[in-house]
Amino acid sequence: MNDLFLERMKRELKEDYPAFERSLEQPMYKGLSYHPKKITKEMLKANTPLLEPSLFYAYGYYIDRSLGNHPYHIAGAFYLQEPSASAAVTILDVQPSNTVLDLCAAPGGKSSQILSQLQDGFLVSNEYDGKRARILLSNLERMSAQNFCLTQGDTKVVCEELESCFDRVLVDAPCSGEGMMKKHDAAQDNWSLENIQQCAMRQDYILDQAYKALKKGGYMVYSTCTYAREENEETIASFLKRHPDMQQVDPEVSFGQRGFDTPGMDADKVVRIFPMQKGEGHFICKMQKMQGEVRKLPIKKVRKKDQCDDILQEFLVNIPRYAYQQDDAFYIMDHPFIEFKKTHCLRQGILAGNLVKKRFEPAHALFMAFSKENYKQSVELDLAQMDEVMHGLQIPYECKKGYTCYCIDGIPFGFGKSDGHRINNRIPKGLRLLPKSHVTKGDF
Numbered sequence: 001m002n003d004l005f006l007e008r009m010k011r012e013l014k015e016d017y018p019a020f021e022r023s024l025e026q027p028m029y030k031g032l033s034y035h036p037k038k039i040t041k042e043m044l045k046a047n048t049p050l051l052e053p054s055l056f057y058a059y060g061y062y063i064d065r066s067l068g069n070h071p072y073h074i075a076g077a078f079y080l081q082e083p084s085a086s087a088a089v090t091i092l093d094v095q096p097s098n099t100v101l102d103l104c105a106a107p108g109g110k111s112s113q114i115l116s117q118l119q120d121g122f123l124v125s126n127e128y129d130g131k132r133a134r135i136l137l138s139n140l141e142r143m144s145a146q147n148f149c150l151t152q153g154d155t156k157v158v159c160e161e162l163e164s165c166f167d168r169v170l171v172d173a174p175c176s177g178e179g180m181m182k183k184h185d186a187a188q189d190n191w192s193l194e195n196i197q198q199c200a201m202r203q204d205y206i207l208d209q210a211y212k213a214l215k216k217g218g219y220m221v222y223s224t225c226t227y228a229r230e231e232n233e234e235t236i237a238s239f240l241k242r243h244p245d246m247q248q249v250d251p252e253v254s255f256g257q258r259g260f261d262t263p264g265m266d267a268d269k270v271v272r273i274f275p276m277q278k279g280e281g282h283f284i285c286k287m288q289k290m291q292g293e294v295r296k297l298p299i300k301k302v303r304k305k306d307q308c309d310d311i312l313q314e315f316l317v318n319i320p321r322y323a324y325q326q327d328d329a330f331y332i333m334d335h336p337f338i339e340f341k342k343t344h345c346l347r348q349g350i351l352a353g354n355l356v357k358k359r360f361e362p363a364h365a366l367f368m369a370f371s372k373e374n375y376k377q378s379v380e381l382d383l384a385q386m387d388e389v390m391h392g393l394q395i396p397y398e399c400k401k402g403y404t405c406y407c408i409d410g411i412p413f414g415f416g417k418s419d420g421h422r423i424n425n426r427i428p429k430g431l432r433l434l435p436k437s438h439v440t441k442g443d444f
């Protein structure tokens with residue numbers, strides 16, 4: 001570890017420093033956050049090697065091994081997430097009908113948590129980096145995202161276009177990542193005071209944009225996975241100075257510890273998590289906007305497409321209320337579509353499928369989005385059959401002809417097309433497992 005980094009930590013942590021130094025030799029904490037609408041706690045516990053419940057999130061557990069090939073991970077019933085990273089959404093306190101903006105969203109751990117708490121609300125997930133935005137989309141599809149859109153670009157564009165529209169804004173800012181140094185050698189190599197200063201300037205800019213998107217009365221949560229005071233308490237102090245109508249709010253949680261005393265902000269109203277508190281490291285501050293306007297999301301005027309309904313009747317019991325066609329692709333959701341004029345929107349709602357040579361080809365996302373009961377035809381696979389399917393193989397299976405949703409323990413994870421005796425596989429190539437890796441519930 002960088003000597004200057006350690007010296008700074010010693011200065012900040014004082015008597016807590018020896019415990020912090022010891023923690024640098026320990027393995028990273030691992031965790032998962034499950035989707036309570038897709039799986040019950042009892043089912044998860046019975047089939048997954050879990051350690052104790054997370055201290056930071058009601059739907060989280062500590063784990064001690066990687067569970068990327070666990071069937072419930074493939075089916076989007078849980079997301080692998082460093083435990084303290086889930087704390088920001090606990091503090092965001094999303095309500096079922098909220099409009100939520102997750103401004104720095106990839107790879108999608110916090111957006112997944114938010115989605116699992118929304119009902120008739122709406123999530124806008126934004127990501128600056130194009131490649132990371134595509135990973136985010138794949139993760140959100142896996143986690144059954146429905147009432148959402150994914151935008152890509154500078155935070156300024158989306159925040160100005162959707163000014164004063166959000167009840168909740170999450171700024172999980174790009175940072176110097178000191179809490180991730182154990183995991184990424186790159187974070188250690190890149191550590192420098194200059195990088196911390198550059199990150200702090202970028203955070204100021206992003207927070208100023210986030211402020212615009214927030215409604216009067218709405219809450220913003222700012223979080224980082226770094227320990228540097230310049231990117232945390234000092235960023236908050238200068239933000240509060242620039243925006244006197246923003247007020248710090250008590251996070252009302254029992255985990256973590258108070259912040260570092262800093263002029264211009266209340267260190268009792270922020271949460272810091274260090275490895276001594278059983279997470280790798282997070283800083284979280286909650287604020288409320290006391291002035292300003294309240295606007296509604298701009299709605300796209302789309303005619304409900306009868307053609308789409310006719311097509312979807314073959315697959316779904318209940319068809320979402322809104323449909324939108326762009327070129328040959330059909331999108332559906334239960335929330336009206338948003339009208340964007342400037343923001344680059346990569347996805348809105350569920351991709352139902354595409355017209356290919358005038359025939360409708362359903363999309364993988366359609367068979368990830370709903371619970372089993374909403375598919376006209378589904379088949380229950382065992383672990384060995386799921387393994388075959390995830391390697392791109394066809395499986396023998398006696399069932400009705402046509403498109404069929406695959407399920408594992410009742411949770412949908414993709415689809416195939418049956419000829420009555422065999423199901424021809426439609427798991428997308430990019431999601432299949434490599435020959436040497438296998439679907440496994442793990443030894444426990």
Ligand SMILES: C[S@@+](CC[C@H](N)C(=O)[O-])C[C@H]1O[C@@H](n2cnc3c(N)ncnc32)[C@H](O)[C@@H]1O
Nearest residue numbers: 104105106107108109110128129132172173174
């Ligand atoms: C800490 S990560 C977000 C992690 C995410 N919230 C999650 O829970 O999975 C910060 C994200 O901000 C993005 N980012 C980088 N530069 C940015 C900028 N100038 N404006 C907005 N976001 C940026 C990064 O690409 C990165 O995906």
